[in-house]
Each structure stands twice: as C-alpha cells, then as structure tokens.
Amino acid sequence: MKIGYFQYNPFYHDVLQNREYLGSRLANHSADLLVLPELALSGYLFRTNEEVFSCAETIPGPSSDFFHSLAKKNNTSYVYGCIEKAEPKASAADDLNYNFSSFYNSSVYINPSGDMKIYRKAHLFNREKNHFLPGNAPFFVFDVQGVTVGMLICFDHMFPEAARTLTLMGAQIICHPSNLVLQGYAQATTRSRSIENHIFWILANRIGTEQSGAVSCTYTGGSQITSPDGSILVSSASDEEDLTVIDIDPSLALDKNITQGNNLLTDRRTDLYQV
C-alpha cells in the first residue's frame, strides 16, 4: 500500500489559491492514501471569527468537490484538514441566526469514488477554543482498500487514549494532519503511539510562518511516518516542502503479538486502569 504526506506552506487565508496550488502540485502523483496538514486550505492563524467564517465551508462543499475530482484524476485517496461550517440543525429561522461558533477543525477523508468521512478535532489547542467547537462525535475508523484507517488532528496526539481508542477499533494506520508549532514533541509521542499500539502513523505537518498583527506562528515541519515496530520510515526537514510516498505492508499492524508471550491488546490490565 502506498501511503504518504504532503508537507507545504498553505497560502494564508486563501482557500481558492490553495486549491489551485494543490491541483497543480499534486497532479500526476498517486498514492493509496495521501495526508495533508491540518487546515490545509486556509492556514492556521485566526484572530477573529469573521476570518474563520471567510475560510469555512460546508462538507460536502466546493473544497470536498475539488478533492473528489483530484482523487479521481490521481486515483488517490486524500485526508486533508479544513474548517467545517456545520449545517444549521433546525429551521430556516435558525439559519438566519447562523452562529459563528458553529465551526469545527475537521479532517476529511475522500476517495476516488467520492466516499467521504469527517472527523472533528476532539482536543482543541489553545486559541482554537476561541473559534472552533470541540469534536462532538465518537472516534471512528473506516476502510481504505481493505485496510482499517483512523484520523486524529494535531494536538490529539498528546492524549494516548485517542490513538488507543482507534487501535481498539482496529485502526492499522492513523492519519494525523497537523499544524505543529513546537519542535519534537509530536514526533516523539506519535512514535510512541506506533510502538504502544503497533500501528502505522502518518504525521503530516506544515511549514512556514504566519503573522497577523502582533501574533505570529512558525510551523515546524518534521512530518514523519512510523511503523508498528517504532521505526521512523521517513521524515522531513523542518522548513522544506516535501511530497513523500512510501510503500508499506499494513498487515504488519494486525499482529499485536510482540513476543511469544505478549499481545499488546489482550495484555492490557483494564481491571487496574483508572482512566
């Protein structure tokens, strides 16, 4: 199975230009599963809800249509981060009162057939709490060509319970769109997640610096893919665009017997955990 990531520097608050860039940059590159960063179409730094609103889309919407088209063209399934404008739930009257707080920091999976999955980030990082609602649905896994895949976003890496939940649901690969500003933390924790869950992990981070008024964020790249035995199969520099696809055997993640006497899942002492 060919899996990979695209580490790049999105155009700031310019969804159209990002779609255009991705369309040309990813042309003629195919993979079974290619992961893009968190908020891949908008950039990350928002100071007002109006800014968030200007980059948000419903799903389905123009950006998921774009990725569906790209998926067909390149025969590739994508995972990308975006701002999800949640549909108003009730009447048309409510629609008029559409609320700026109804946005999620989401990750979308879409394949050439147009099958789609949406994951809403459960653990929001710092100022994201000003703009996004936390994910409100259970973690889930889905099938990609017979392989069980899950999604987490950026700061979710810090909570081992999230990856453990996906593993217990059968995840062999976790796709992890990120906008990391710290260096080395997620690379360490996600390698540990691979080891402790015996799974593959695709950490797709971004690069570049965003500035808005007095606030700036520099993103630290270092995207990497780790394997069930904890090997770092590939990793990127902190400041360079990188489109990387590698070949893996996802069945390695099915076998949780790490010694003749140990199974990583059945050895768990759920009778003793208080988590």
Next chain:
Amino acid sequence: MKIGYFQYNPFYHDVLQNREYLGSRLANHSADLLVLPELALSGYLFRTNEEVFSCAETIPGPSSDFFHSLAKKNNTSYVYGCIEKAEPKASAADDLNYNFSSFYNSSVYINPSGDMKIYRKAHLFNREKNHFLPGNAPFFVFDVQGVTVGMLICFDHMFPEAARTLTLMGAQIICHPSNLVLQGYAQATTRSRSIENHIFWILANRIGTEQSGAVSCTYTGGSQITSPDGSILVSSASDEEDLTVIDIDPSLALDKNITQGNNLLTDRRTDLYQV
C-alpha cells in the same frame, strides 16, 4: 530534590553477593530517591521455578532489612526490584504446601524510617508469565518528602494507561526499575509518558549478559531521567555501570497547564475514549 538511579550488572542468582556489592557501592552516596533495576538482587533470567524460589524473599525480609539499614546509613530512599515470595494466606498446613506460583515481580520503596511500599508488576513480559503472578492490587502513589511518587516495572511502560492512572492519582515522579533487552523502545515511550502526563520519569535499567543453557539475555542499559517538558535530563550508556543523581524541581510536575488554553488532564475527552 535529588533523584537518581544505579545502572549495574547484578551477580547472577546471588542475592547475598548483590547485597554486599550494593552495600559497598552505594556507601556514602545519598539522594532523596534512588532507583535500582528490576530484580536487582537476583538477575532476571530464570528457567525453572526452583531457581526463582532460591532467589525469592518475603517482604519484609532480609533484603528489605538490608535496604532499610542502607537507607538509614545513606539517608536515602530506595526503590529496587526483587522477587517477592507472597506470604501464605491460610494455615500452617497450607504453608507446607507452599506453592511455587506464589511469586511476584515486585518493586519496593523503602525510606530511612522504614516506611515501605510494594508494587507488583501488572504487565508481565514473555517468559515471566511462567514464573510470576501478575500484580493483583490497584496502582497506587505515595509520599516522598512531600512529593507524590508512583512505581511501575519494565514492560508496564508499554501501556500508557498505567502511567496515566498514576498521573491521575497525582504522581509527579514515576520510578521505573527495568531489565530491558530491547534497545530504544522504553526510552521512547517513557519520554512520551513524561510529555503526555507532564511528569518526571526515572528509568533504571541494568547492563550485562546472562546465559543459562541455550538461553541468553543481554540488557541494554540506557537508563534515563526525563522531565515534564520531555527533556532527557540525563542518560546512560548501554553497557556501563552508572550511578547518577541529579537535582530536580518536582513542583514542575504539578502544573498541567501546558498552554494558556490547555490543561493536560482537564482537556481529556473521557466522554469519547473507549479504553
């Protein structure tokens, strides 16, 4: 607070000689908390229950008496691994039928006043299951000079739920006596445990090779102490004896607010975890 570890090569199946060696080697070295490896008095490789029996002791027993005496002499609290011979529960008649399966791979904390805590390894590694019973008591923490401390043993590192449970109980430092035979895994996971729980972690591994018949084990050293921010404060070589004590501020582990908007414990989405 002065914390540290002693990485060494125990004499094989010779409890008396190990006590003698530790008595001389640790003389005049003081710390607030010094961690020794797993099975520090016996070595690790056992092929028969008779071998296990020959190295096992009750707690309290001669070895805990020895460590209490050493603790007073050096004004140091110790954590060390040993084979615990569990007291027969019932009558003297049962005593005669004393059962070889009643052994635990345990970690003992003892301080200069003789206060003692015993942790029985919850997650047994591979052939240990032939000789030891798995820990049968809840995880727990205890007070060391006003600092909350927990114990885990070797393979327990692989299960993030164990360290998380201790963290939720208030652990600022986890003592981790180990006999690691693989290279790099526990160093990676325990650094991640420090990061995800914002705690100190003392990984005390051993060195040397043991051979019994056709079976041999080489222990990989690499003891290390990590801090709540994931820094590796000190680490040892894979094959050298090393007695290391460093000064830390354990109060750093009390603050779980890792950004202005994030608390590592209250941000947990227990409503979504299925662990």
